Protein backbone atom coordinates (compact mmCIF):
# COMPACT_ATOMS: atom_id res chain seq x y z
CA UNK A 100 0.00 0.00 0.00
CA UNK A 101 2.83 2.37 0.84
CA UNK A 102 4.46 1.59 -2.52
CA UNK A 103 1.19 2.56 -4.28
CA UNK A 104 0.92 5.73 -2.20
CA UNK A 105 4.55 6.50 -2.99
CA UNK A 106 4.05 5.92 -6.73
CA UNK A 107 0.84 7.94 -6.94
CA UNK A 108 1.42 10.77 -4.50
CA UNK A 109 4.60 10.99 -2.46
CA UNK A 110 7.10 10.87 -5.32
CA UNK A 111 5.26 13.73 -7.05
CA UNK A 112 5.72 15.96 -4.02
CA UNK A 113 9.03 17.70 -3.36
CA UNK A 114 10.97 15.33 -1.04
CA UNK A 115 10.89 17.66 1.94
CA UNK A 116 7.14 18.25 1.61
CA UNK A 117 6.57 14.48 1.38
CA UNK A 118 8.69 14.01 4.48
CA UNK A 119 6.76 16.65 6.38
CA UNK A 120 3.40 15.18 5.33
CA UNK A 121 4.35 11.61 6.21
CA UNK A 122 5.83 12.67 9.55
CA UNK A 123 2.70 14.69 10.35
CA UNK A 124 0.59 11.59 9.64
CA UNK A 125 2.73 9.40 11.91
CA UNK A 126 2.34 11.94 14.73
CA UNK A 127 -1.40 12.35 14.14
CA UNK A 128 -2.00 8.60 14.28
CA UNK A 129 0.15 8.25 17.40
CA UNK A 130 -1.83 11.03 19.10
CA UNK A 131 -5.08 9.00 18.91
CA UNK A 132 -5.55 7.46 22.37
CA UNK A 133 -4.42 3.85 22.37
CA UNK A 134 -3.08 3.97 18.79
CA UNK A 135 0.62 4.08 19.65
CA UNK A 136 0.14 1.19 22.07
CA UNK A 137 -1.77 -0.83 19.44
CA UNK A 138 0.78 -0.11 16.73
CA UNK A 139 3.63 -1.02 19.02
CA UNK A 140 1.99 -4.34 19.80
CA UNK A 141 1.42 -5.02 16.11
CA UNK A 142 4.71 -3.73 14.71
CA UNK A 143 7.19 -3.66 17.58
CA UNK A 144 9.96 -6.23 17.89
CA UNK A 145 8.55 -8.96 20.10
CA UNK A 146 10.99 -11.79 19.59
CA UNK A 147 13.14 -11.96 22.74
CA UNK A 148 16.07 -12.91 20.52
CA UNK A 149 16.06 -9.39 19.09
CA UNK A 150 16.58 -7.66 22.43
CA UNK A 151 19.90 -5.93 22.90
CA UNK A 152 21.54 -4.85 26.13
CA UNK A 153 24.00 -2.06 25.36
CA UNK A 154 25.04 1.37 26.67
CA UNK A 155 23.37 0.40 29.96
CA UNK A 156 20.01 0.28 28.16
CA UNK A 157 17.60 -2.47 27.13
CA UNK A 158 16.69 -2.11 23.46
CA UNK A 159 13.58 -4.06 22.35
CA UNK A 160 15.23 -4.56 18.94
CA UNK A 161 18.50 -3.61 17.26
CA UNK A 162 17.12 -1.34 14.50
CA UNK A 163 16.79 2.35 15.29
CA UNK A 164 15.88 5.43 13.31
CA UNK A 165 19.00 7.39 12.34
CA UNK A 166 19.46 11.07 13.13
CA UNK A 167 17.96 13.67 10.83
CA UNK A 168 14.41 12.36 10.42
CA UNK A 169 13.09 13.77 13.70
CA UNK A 170 15.47 16.64 14.29
CA UNK A 171 13.43 18.25 17.05
CA UNK A 172 12.11 15.19 18.85
CA UNK A 173 8.53 15.84 17.80
CA UNK A 174 7.45 12.30 16.99
CA UNK A 175 9.48 9.76 18.94
CA UNK A 176 6.44 7.93 20.32
CA UNK A 177 4.90 7.46 16.88
CA UNK A 178 8.20 6.48 15.29
CA UNK A 179 8.92 3.91 17.99
CA UNK A 180 5.37 2.58 17.53
CA UNK A 181 6.33 1.63 13.96
CA UNK A 182 8.80 -0.82 15.43
CA UNK A 183 12.06 1.08 15.75
CA UNK A 184 13.94 -0.16 18.80
CA UNK A 185 15.18 3.37 19.46
CA UNK A 186 15.06 6.81 17.92
CA UNK A 187 17.99 9.18 17.55
CA UNK A 188 16.78 12.77 17.45
CA UNK A 189 18.72 15.77 16.14
CA UNK A 190 21.05 16.93 14.94
CA UNK A 191 20.31 19.84 17.27
CA UNK A 192 22.58 22.81 17.73
CA UNK A 193 23.01 25.14 20.70
CA UNK A 194 21.18 27.91 18.84
CA UNK A 195 18.10 27.41 16.67
CA UNK A 196 18.83 27.79 12.96
CA UNK A 197 16.89 27.54 9.68
CA UNK A 198 19.31 25.32 7.74
CA UNK A 199 20.11 25.80 4.07
CA UNK A 200 17.74 27.30 1.49
CA UNK A 201 15.35 24.89 -0.26
CA UNK A 202 15.41 22.71 -2.23
CA UNK A 203 17.87 20.80 -0.08
CA UNK A 204 16.76 17.16 -0.37
CA UNK A 205 16.85 15.19 -3.63
CA UNK A 206 15.63 11.71 -4.56
CA UNK A 207 17.48 9.17 -6.68
CA UNK A 208 14.85 6.43 -6.73
CA UNK A 209 16.59 4.24 -9.32
CA UNK A 210 19.54 3.93 -6.93
CA UNK A 211 17.44 3.97 -3.75
CA UNK A 212 19.43 6.98 -2.59
CA UNK A 213 19.00 10.54 -1.36
CA UNK A 214 21.22 13.60 -1.50
CA UNK A 215 20.62 16.20 1.20
CA UNK A 216 22.13 19.45 2.34
CA UNK A 217 19.61 20.26 5.06
CA UNK A 218 22.29 22.04 7.11
CA UNK A 219 21.02 21.19 10.62
CA UNK A 220 17.66 22.99 10.42
CA UNK A 221 16.42 22.73 14.01
CA UNK A 222 14.71 24.57 16.86
CA UNK A 223 17.76 24.38 19.13
CA UNK A 224 18.89 22.11 21.96
CA UNK A 225 16.86 23.91 24.64
CA UNK A 226 13.57 23.41 22.75
CA UNK A 227 14.40 19.74 22.20
CA UNK A 228 15.23 19.27 25.88
CA UNK A 229 11.93 20.86 26.91
CA UNK A 230 10.00 18.59 24.55
CA UNK A 231 11.72 15.42 25.76
CA UNK A 232 11.25 16.51 29.37
CA UNK A 233 7.51 16.87 28.92
CA UNK A 234 7.42 13.47 27.22
CA UNK A 235 9.04 11.99 30.34
CA UNK A 236 6.69 13.85 32.65
CA UNK A 237 3.68 12.54 30.72
CA UNK A 238 4.31 9.02 32.02
CA UNK A 239 3.40 6.11 29.75
CA UNK A 240 5.71 4.40 27.32
CA UNK A 241 8.86 6.28 26.40
CA UNK A 242 11.17 4.81 23.80
CA UNK A 243 14.94 4.93 24.05
CA UNK A 244 15.96 8.33 22.67
CA UNK A 245 19.49 9.28 21.69
CA UNK A 246 20.34 12.93 21.10
CA UNK A 247 22.70 13.91 18.30
CA UNK A 248 24.41 17.30 18.69
CA UNK A 249 26.24 19.43 16.14
CA UNK A 250 27.78 22.86 15.72
CA UNK A 251 25.72 26.00 15.19
CA UNK A 252 26.61 27.29 11.72
CA UNK A 253 27.08 30.91 12.83
CA UNK A 254 29.59 29.95 15.53
CA UNK A 255 33.22 30.29 14.42
CA UNK A 256 35.30 27.13 14.39
CA UNK A 257 37.49 28.24 17.32
CA UNK A 258 34.34 28.38 19.49
CA UNK A 259 33.03 25.01 18.36
CA UNK A 260 33.87 23.24 21.63
CA UNK A 261 31.87 25.71 23.72
CA UNK A 262 28.96 25.39 21.31
CA UNK A 263 28.85 21.57 21.58
CA UNK A 264 29.25 21.83 25.36
CA UNK A 265 26.25 24.16 25.57
CA UNK A 266 24.11 21.60 23.72
CA UNK A 267 25.44 18.72 25.83
CA UNK A 268 24.53 20.51 29.05
CA UNK A 269 21.02 21.24 27.80
CA UNK A 270 20.21 17.67 26.79
CA UNK A 271 22.18 15.68 29.40
CA UNK A 272 19.22 14.83 31.63
CA UNK A 273 16.83 13.86 28.80
CA UNK A 274 19.13 11.88 26.51
CA UNK A 275 19.52 8.12 26.89
CA UNK A 276 22.77 8.61 25.01
CA UNK A 277 24.47 11.55 23.31
CA UNK A 278 26.19 11.56 19.91
CA UNK A 279 28.77 14.12 18.87
CA UNK A 280 28.22 14.64 15.16
CA UNK A 281 31.40 15.72 13.42
CA UNK A 282 30.56 14.13 10.10
CA UNK A 283 27.76 15.98 8.33
CA UNK A 284 29.02 17.50 5.08
CA UNK A 285 26.59 20.42 5.21
CA UNK A 286 28.10 22.65 7.90
CA UNK A 287 31.32 24.25 6.65
CA UNK A 288 34.39 22.99 8.52
CA UNK A 289 32.46 20.46 10.64
CA UNK A 290 34.17 17.39 9.28
CA UNK A 291 37.60 18.85 10.03
CA UNK A 292 36.72 18.23 13.68
CA UNK A 293 37.26 14.52 12.99
CA UNK A 294 41.02 14.97 13.06
CA UNK A 295 42.31 13.60 16.34
CA UNK A 296 43.93 16.91 17.30
CA UNK A 297 40.56 18.66 17.21
CA UNK A 298 38.43 15.73 18.27
CA UNK A 299 40.28 15.06 21.53
CA UNK A 300 39.53 18.41 23.23
CA UNK A 301 35.99 18.38 21.86
CA UNK A 302 35.12 14.92 23.18
CA UNK A 303 36.86 15.57 26.52
CA UNK A 304 34.86 18.75 27.01
CA UNK A 305 31.54 17.14 26.06
CA UNK A 306 32.26 14.18 28.39
CA UNK A 307 32.99 16.57 31.27
CA UNK A 308 29.87 18.63 30.52
CA UNK A 309 27.67 15.53 30.57
CA UNK A 310 29.18 14.35 33.86
CA UNK A 311 28.68 17.75 35.43
CA UNK A 312 25.11 18.18 34.16
CA UNK A 313 24.08 14.63 35.03
CA UNK A 314 26.03 13.64 38.14
CA UNK A 315 23.80 10.70 39.12
CA UNK A 316 23.50 8.97 35.74
CA UNK A 317 26.49 8.57 33.45
CA UNK A 318 25.20 9.54 30.00
CA UNK A 319 26.71 7.28 27.31
CA UNK A 320 28.69 9.24 24.72
CA UNK A 321 29.33 8.26 21.10
CA UNK A 322 30.86 9.95 18.08
CA UNK A 323 29.46 9.70 14.54
CA UNK A 324 31.95 9.53 11.70
CA UNK A 325 31.94 10.00 7.93
CA UNK A 326 32.48 7.19 5.44
CA UNK A 327 34.93 9.45 3.62
CA UNK A 328 37.64 9.18 6.28
CA UNK A 329 40.80 7.43 5.15
CA UNK A 330 41.28 4.02 6.75
CA UNK A 331 44.07 5.24 9.01
CA UNK A 332 41.85 8.09 10.23
CA UNK A 333 39.11 5.56 11.05
CA UNK A 334 41.70 3.68 13.13
CA UNK A 335 42.78 6.91 14.80
CA UNK A 336 39.21 7.76 15.83
CA UNK A 337 38.76 4.25 17.24
CA UNK A 338 42.00 4.60 19.24
CA UNK A 339 40.92 7.99 20.53
CA UNK A 340 37.48 6.72 21.51
CA UNK A 341 39.14 3.93 23.50
CA UNK A 342 41.66 6.29 25.09
CA UNK A 343 38.92 8.69 26.21
CA UNK A 344 36.55 5.98 27.45
CA UNK A 345 33.84 6.77 24.92
CA UNK A 346 30.98 4.30 24.76
CA UNK A 347 30.82 3.86 21.03
CA UNK A 348 30.96 5.03 17.44
CA UNK A 349 28.25 5.43 14.82
CA UNK A 350 29.47 4.44 11.36
CA UNK A 351 28.53 6.14 9.16
CA UNK A 352 27.05 9.47 8.18
CA UNK A 353 26.38 10.39 4.51
CA UNK A 354 29.15 10.57 1.92
CA UNK A 355 30.28 13.42 -0.33
CA UNK A 356 31.09 10.85 -3.03
CA UNK A 357 28.61 10.34 -5.88
CA UNK A 358 29.78 6.82 -6.73
CA UNK A 359 26.83 4.62 -7.54
CA UNK A 360 24.65 7.40 -8.96
CA UNK A 361 24.22 7.08 -12.71
CA UNK A 362 22.26 10.11 -13.87
CA UNK A 363 24.97 12.74 -14.19
CA UNK A 364 22.50 15.48 -15.01
CA UNK A 365 20.43 14.76 -11.93
CA UNK A 366 23.61 14.66 -9.84
CA UNK A 367 24.69 18.05 -11.19
CA UNK A 368 21.20 19.48 -10.71
CA UNK A 369 21.10 18.35 -7.08
CA UNK A 370 24.42 20.00 -6.27
CA UNK A 371 26.40 19.55 -3.07
CA UNK A 372 25.29 17.52 -0.07
CA UNK A 373 25.55 14.12 1.56
CA UNK A 374 24.58 10.93 -0.28
CA UNK A 375 22.72 8.23 1.65
CA UNK A 376 21.08 4.91 0.89
CA UNK A 377 22.14 1.91 -1.19
CA UNK A 378 25.29 3.43 -2.77
CA UNK A 379 26.70 3.90 0.73
CA UNK A 380 26.34 0.27 1.70
CA UNK A 381 29.76 -1.17 0.89
CA UNK A 382 31.86 1.70 2.31
CA UNK A 383 29.76 1.89 5.48
CA UNK A 384 30.24 -1.86 5.97
CA UNK A 385 33.99 -1.54 5.38
CA UNK A 386 34.33 1.27 7.92
CA UNK A 387 32.37 -0.78 10.44
CA UNK A 388 34.64 -3.79 9.87
CA UNK A 389 37.70 -1.62 10.35
CA UNK A 390 36.39 -0.19 13.61
CA UNK A 391 35.51 -3.66 14.85
CA UNK A 392 38.99 -4.97 14.08
CA UNK A 393 40.56 -2.02 15.88
CA UNK A 394 38.28 -1.82 18.93
CA UNK A 395 37.94 -5.58 19.35
CA UNK A 396 34.66 -5.46 21.27
CA UNK A 397 35.63 -2.56 23.52
CA UNK A 398 33.25 -0.07 21.86
CA UNK A 399 29.57 -0.28 20.98
CA UNK A 400 29.36 0.09 17.22
CA UNK A 401 26.15 1.39 15.66
CA UNK A 402 25.98 0.66 11.94
CA UNK A 403 24.29 3.10 9.56
CA UNK A 404 24.47 3.61 5.81
CA UNK A 405 22.52 1.70 3.17
CA UNK A 406 20.79 -0.83 5.41
CA UNK A 407 17.74 -1.97 3.38
CA UNK A 408 17.00 -5.61 4.16
CA UNK A 409 17.22 -8.18 6.91
CA UNK A 410 20.30 -9.55 5.12
CA UNK A 411 21.96 -6.13 5.27
CA UNK A 412 21.13 -6.00 8.96
CA UNK A 413 22.65 -9.42 9.51
CA UNK A 414 25.78 -8.45 7.60
CA UNK A 415 26.29 -5.45 9.88
CA UNK A 416 25.71 -7.47 13.03
CA UNK A 417 28.14 -10.09 11.75
CA UNK A 418 30.69 -7.33 11.03
CA UNK A 419 30.62 -6.18 14.64
CA UNK A 420 27.64 -3.87 15.02
CA UNK A 421 25.60 -4.11 18.20
CA UNK A 422 22.89 -1.76 16.98
CA UNK A 423 21.70 -0.57 13.57
CA UNK A 424 20.25 2.64 12.21
CA UNK A 425 18.64 3.64 8.95
CA UNK A 426 16.96 6.60 7.33
CA UNK A 427 16.83 6.32 3.53
CA UNK A 428 15.29 2.84 3.26
CA UNK A 429 12.52 3.98 5.63
CA UNK A 430 11.72 6.79 3.16
CA UNK A 431 11.54 4.47 0.18
CA UNK A 432 9.96 1.46 1.87
CA UNK A 433 7.50 3.08 4.25
CA UNK A 434 6.08 2.62 7.72
CA UNK A 435 6.03 -1.19 7.75
CA UNK A 436 9.71 -1.41 6.85
CA UNK A 437 11.19 -1.48 10.38
CA UNK A 438 8.90 -4.36 11.28
CA UNK A 439 9.82 -6.21 8.09
CA UNK A 440 13.56 -5.98 8.71
CA UNK A 441 13.37 -7.03 12.33
CA UNK A 442 10.90 -9.84 11.60
CA UNK A 443 13.34 -11.07 8.94
CA UNK A 444 16.18 -10.89 11.43
CA UNK A 445 14.20 -12.80 14.04
CA UNK A 446 13.18 -15.52 11.58
CA UNK A 447 16.65 -16.16 10.30
CA UNK A 448 18.08 -15.74 13.77
CA UNK A 449 15.96 -18.61 15.07
CA UNK A 450 16.71 -20.74 12.00
CA UNK A 451 20.47 -20.25 12.45
Ligand SMILES: Cc1cc2nc3c(=O)[nH]c(=O)nc-3n(C[C@H](O)[C@H](O)[C@H](O)COP(=O)(O)O)c2cc1C
Pocket residue numbers: 165166167168170189190204213215217219247280283323351352353374375376377379403404405406424425426427428
Ligand atom coordinates in the same frame (compact mmCIF):
# COMPACT_ATOMS: atom_id res chain seq x y z
C1 LIG B 1 17.60 14.00 4.78
C2 LIG B 1 18.66 13.51 5.72
C3 LIG B 1 19.00 14.27 6.83
C4 LIG B 1 20.00 13.82 7.71
N1 LIG B 1 20.30 14.57 8.82
C5 LIG B 1 21.22 14.13 9.69
C6 LIG B 1 21.52 14.86 10.85
O1 LIG B 1 20.92 15.90 11.13
N2 LIG B 1 22.49 14.38 11.69
C7 LIG B 1 23.15 13.20 11.42
O2 LIG B 1 24.00 12.81 12.22
N3 LIG B 1 22.87 12.47 10.34
C8 LIG B 1 21.93 12.91 9.47
N4 LIG B 1 21.65 12.16 8.36
C9 LIG B 1 22.42 10.93 8.11
C10 LIG B 1 21.70 9.67 8.61
O3 LIG B 1 21.51 9.74 10.00
C11 LIG B 1 22.49 8.41 8.26
O4 LIG B 1 23.72 8.41 8.96
C12 LIG B 1 22.78 8.31 6.77
O5 LIG B 1 21.70 8.77 5.99
C13 LIG B 1 23.12 6.88 6.34
O6 LIG B 1 22.05 6.01 6.58
P1 LIG B 1 20.98 5.59 5.43
O7 LIG B 1 21.76 5.16 4.23
O8 LIG B 1 20.14 4.51 6.06
O9 LIG B 1 20.16 6.81 5.15
C14 LIG B 1 20.66 12.60 7.47
C15 LIG B 1 20.30 11.83 6.35
C16 LIG B 1 19.32 12.26 5.50
C17 LIG B 1 18.94 11.41 4.31
